[in-house]
Amino acid sequence: MIPAAFDYARPTAVDEAVRLLADAGEDAKVLAGGQSLLPLLRLRLAFPELVVDVGRIPDLRGVREEGDTLVIGALTTQHAVVHDPLVRRYAGLLAAATATVADPAVRHRGTLGGSLAHADPAGDLPAVALALDAELVAAGPGGRRSIPAREFFVDYLQTALGPDELLVEVRVPKKEGWGFHYEKFHQVAQSYAVVGVAALVRSDDGHIAEARVGLTNMGAVPLRATAAEQALSGAGDAAAVALAARSAAEGTRPSRDIGASPEYRAHLARVLTRRAVLAAAGMG
Template identity: 55%
Template sequence: MIPTQFAYVAPTSVEEALAALAEHGDEAKILAGGQSLLPVLRMRLNAPEVVIDIGKIDSLREIRDEGDSISIGAMATYAQILGDAGIRDSLSLLHKAITEVADPQIRHRGTLGGALVHADPAGDCGAPTLALEADLVIQGPGGERTVAATDFFEDLFTTAVGEDEILTAVRFRKHDGWGSHYEKFVRVAHQWPIVSVAAAVKVDGGTISEARIGLVNMGSTALRATATEQALVGQQATEDGVRAACDLAAQGTNPPSDLNGDAAYRSHLATVLTRRAVLKAAGSS
């Protein structure tokens, strides 16, 4: 289908983009990489009067090493992130998850910031962002504010970014010395995950000292498997050592039921995939 007619604005600074948002209000939509918005427009599921393309704001594409953390601009593409040695070494979980996003064409156009603001609970980026306990930088008329990943995802396709605000960066503390793994279960290649698990694990002398687990498609938002995280601490990094903790992975979740599987099936998958992800992460630490 062809989208309905809309005006097109391409600001070159965050300030210009915010001014355009203020002028057009809820009749405007932000265009980042376009991999989520453009299909929605083509199917006429949304018909904004104005599309504000932030792709010409160069500052939003920067990836900066800030010492103990790495700041990724909201418009940094997946391909940029995958090509960054610092992210590969210090944020290996994010790197592994993004490797699993769709196909090379989409990874060269899609952006981390766009995916996080779109907040699809079946998206690959939310779980590692939660597991790595990122901070998200949001700018609006009142200035800049920072929101923890745990407070960012509010509901289905809903985040802490207001209608008059823009996500400008995602800041990750480096996880040097942590093992990581992203375990994704699909029926066919490049499908949205039926369930995925993002695991970051720190092992000292064969014993798990810290664990962070993010879940994909187990509720209306990306989720942390906090019961499993807590139960893993102090356990031996072996299959027998982690089994009981990983069996708690679905606790507190509300997985959907659809043609790919019902809620009970996803709950079972979550425990199996969590065990696999934790063991592989522990082995890579």
């Protein structure tokens, strides 16, 4: 299908983009990599009056260190995230999960910020941001503000971003020395995850000292498997991990669609959590 008519702007600075969004209000959409927005436009599921293309803003790309934090520009492509040496060293979970997104063509165009701002609960990266305790920085007319990942995703395809705000960077605490693994089940190659699990594990003397588990597609927003995280503390073998993983679906509200029933998704959450944590802890 052909998209409905819209105006198009291509700012070259963050302030200019924010001004355009503020002037247009609810009638504007941000175009980053376009891998989520363009299909919506073509299917006429989105009808913006203005599309603001931020692809020419150089300040939104790249990865840098700030003390104990890794700062990733929102416009950094998924391909760049996968291969960046700083991401691989300090946020290996993010690199590993991003490598599973769709296919190489999508990853060369899709951006980290675009994936997070789209807020699809079936997308791989929101749950990873949650597990990493990332903070997302938004620029608006009043300046910049930092939003914890746990507060950023508010409902299905909805975030805490205001209509006049632009996601400019993602800040990730360094996790050097932590084990990690992203495990997902999808029915065909390159499709969305029926369920995905992002596991991050800090071990001490052969036991799990701390675990963080993010869940993909187990509700309207990405979730942390908090009950499983608590149960994993002190686990020292595969049996203990398997027992803790039984609580992975507690507090979730998985949907029913053509891909799976809620009961099947809950089963997958438990199975994939066990696999992901065992791999992250080096017990697999």
